[in-house]
Amino acid sequence: MLTEQAPKIEVRPEFQSSAPEAAREKVFELRDIEVLYSGVSAVKGISMEIGRNEVTAMIGPSGCGKSTLLRCLNRMNDLIPTAEVKGELLYHGEDLYGSGVDPVQVRKLIGMVFQKPNPFPKSIYDNVAFGPRILGRKEGLDEVVEKALRGAALWHEVKDRLKDNAFGLSGGQQQRLCIARCIAVKPDVILMDEPCSALDPISTGKIEDLMIELKNQFSIVIVTHNMQQAARVSDRTAFLMTELDATEHTRWGRLVEYDVTQQIFTNPSDKRTEDYVSGKVG
């Protein structure tokens, strides 16, 4: 018969899917988050906790609000005049949307890497030094740039041409440069919005390796359409999908399931997640 108790097998730490729940430190706590554009909900009812030094993946079909939700996490939606965020979003226990919070400081602590590499029309060096300079740093920039480029696994490829224009780099190198630029200002969290969708498999592999390295220092939240990428790099996965109202005219994104990645890809608890990760619904 199926034994009621789990067999007494000790799982070696490297094979455990994630840290025990109790030991998990939270970076973000989202409580009933709703984002509206011009009064119309893009996502609503989102409650989840994002752990420190974890890679959290957000997956879901186009238009389900993944990027909208990601942009909430560093107040990028503030830049859109008609955008409104409701609910409670705590960052290390503090209200991210509190009246005394400086959005610029938020974006320094919570950096973002976009789908398309967007280096500045400057040298490789100046791209990475841009953030520290803005923040008033004048001394020791060389070390900062080298450290950031090493952190982004790009140093050895560019160390002899730091003064070259960043546009001369390949797509994958440009994206890693953007990651270097992001980590040069020592953020706490890195948000990545489909960072590999414009890259070839080799460059994608490098960025994925980098994410696993970087999570030791940073917390990473990634939006991806590539489910295997979510399975490969993330500790936890959130699946969002579009919900329609009774009239089928209004739609918004809803969090369907949020769990340890291994669970999502081997035995998801919601049928809709199963159908999506199996690629059986379009």
Place this chain on the structure above:
Amino acid sequence: MPETVRVHYQEELDTLEASALGGLDLVNIAIGRTMEAVEHQDVELAQVVIADDDRIDGRYLEVHQSLITLLATQSPVATDLRLISALLHCLKSIERMGDQCVNVCKLIPLSGTEAPADPEMVQLILNMGEHTRPLIMQAKRAFEERDVEMARDLVRRDDAVDNLNRECFHLALALGDDPDRREWAMTMLLAARAIERVADNAVDIGEQVAFVVTGLFREFEDASHPS
């Protein structure tokens, strides 16, 4: 309504499942013939079973390769991944079942043309076969219908086969000291043991049913920690 996609992939997976489980029909035929060969000391029929095992092995290789290709090309996850993992396990069990029938059939010439057969022991082995055949088909049905309770019931049926196997052992001990008779009894014990393993393999398939349905693998019965 969301549109259903990956239709061809799903069809291929369904076909492979049917093909893998179809191996149990081949085993059912093999064990039926094996029992007949044991009953009548039919060496020719035993040779047919041995030759036909190539069909079971061929099925194993073919479906196994196709499942590996599906893993490589389709990146299955969730239920599909569990199903493919379970089918790979089941294929191995089915291949072993076929081999056990071969093992029994290879023993038939050893037991001699005029073996000092004990009718009671032959009947016990035939009874084991009679109990094992429906067990195999129940394992197949439980898998097809994803019926965990039906799969779990295989343990109860397997207990009956185990009991018959033990009876064979006790009977062999009681058959006396005549060397020919003892040799025959030892040979028949090996045959009984092989049939008993076939039934165990059917239970293994039942455990895979539970894995596909629940996502948790647990042995129905733990031989090293019996309840």
